[in-house]
Amino acid sequence: MRKIVTALFIGMLILTTLFTLQSLTHVLSVDIDLPTGDTSEDDAKRLVLITDQMGTPFYDAIVKGARAAALHQGMSLEVLGYANQNEEALLTDLERSIYAKVDGIIVQGKDTEAFKELTKVKAAFYSIPVVTIAEDVPIEESLRRTYVGSNHFQMGQTLANVVTEDYQSYETVVIYYDETRPFYQRERLRGAAAVLNESELTVQYIGLPASTDEAILQTQRALNQYPTFDAVMILDAQLSSIVIEEIKRRRQIEPLGIYTFDEQRNLDLLLDQGEIDALIKQSPEKMGSMSVEVLSEWINNERDHLEFSGYLTPFSVERGKSDAQD
Structure with a gap:
């Protein structure tokens, strides 16, 4: 009886060894994609630009300036936007960006309680800097980091x-x-x-x-x-x-x-x-580029602080071809 048990044990051990060798051979024969060592895309700081007036020349110019600056600064920029003042969608994108723990948010400011709750509580909780662009919100009500746009x-x-x-x-x-x-x-x-x-x-x-x-x-x-x-x-x-x-x-x-x-x-x-x-x-393209520049420099510790009062961009008056008092 003892010899039979010993023989069965040896047989099971041999079968187990064969299955292990077969599995190992299969693993070694599979071509696995391994990281190449180039992690520049993954390492790029993530910024998000959010507006509810996408498609207007003004905000298209903001996006153009922001994208050019992000490329120059080596930052990743995602643009989230809607047309026709879809403020509810803007707030949804703002909240999702906060929970995604992006490195910085540039957003068209909204002087509403819902917007200020997101920036003052949720963004602050995750230590995500928020920059308002073109339209500002009072800093004491929103705790936004800074503002970029016209006075x-x-x-x-x-x-x-x-x-x-x-x-x-x-x-x-x-x-x-x-x-x-x-x-x-x-x-x-x-x-x-x-x-x-x-x-x-x-x-x-x-x-x-x-x-x-x-x-x-x-x-x-x-x-x-x-x-x-x-x-x-x-x-x-x-x-x-x-x-x-x-x-x-x-x-x-x-x-x-x-x-x-x-x-x-x-x-x-x-x-x-x-x-x-x-x-x-106004100077919307300048707003876009400046917002990315100041935010990326802050994130990369190249600025000691951001001006709470904001960074102002130039504006001018253009007259129509026929003035009121000709």
């Missing part, structure tokens, strides 16, 4: 100075703005008011809702209430087409003066056609 207060002042050059006595100026009054528009409004309050112009302020249909109705009501106004300042460029189209339904654009900002498409065409008298022109 909106100065732009409001500048555009209002153009209006006071064209209209100097007792005429009526209507100022349209987003009724939710996000921070960047409050700054434009504050700058414009600082100039217009010192003039002899009569100024009317009209807030418009976000809904296009409601904005059209509110514009119509304003036109009924102030039928003889002389000039229009539109602080939210996205409202420009709505306001201009409704005015054209009621009266001749000439000699009415229209003044606005450059963030939306087709405004350059209206400027060339003389329907817009003055347009604030």
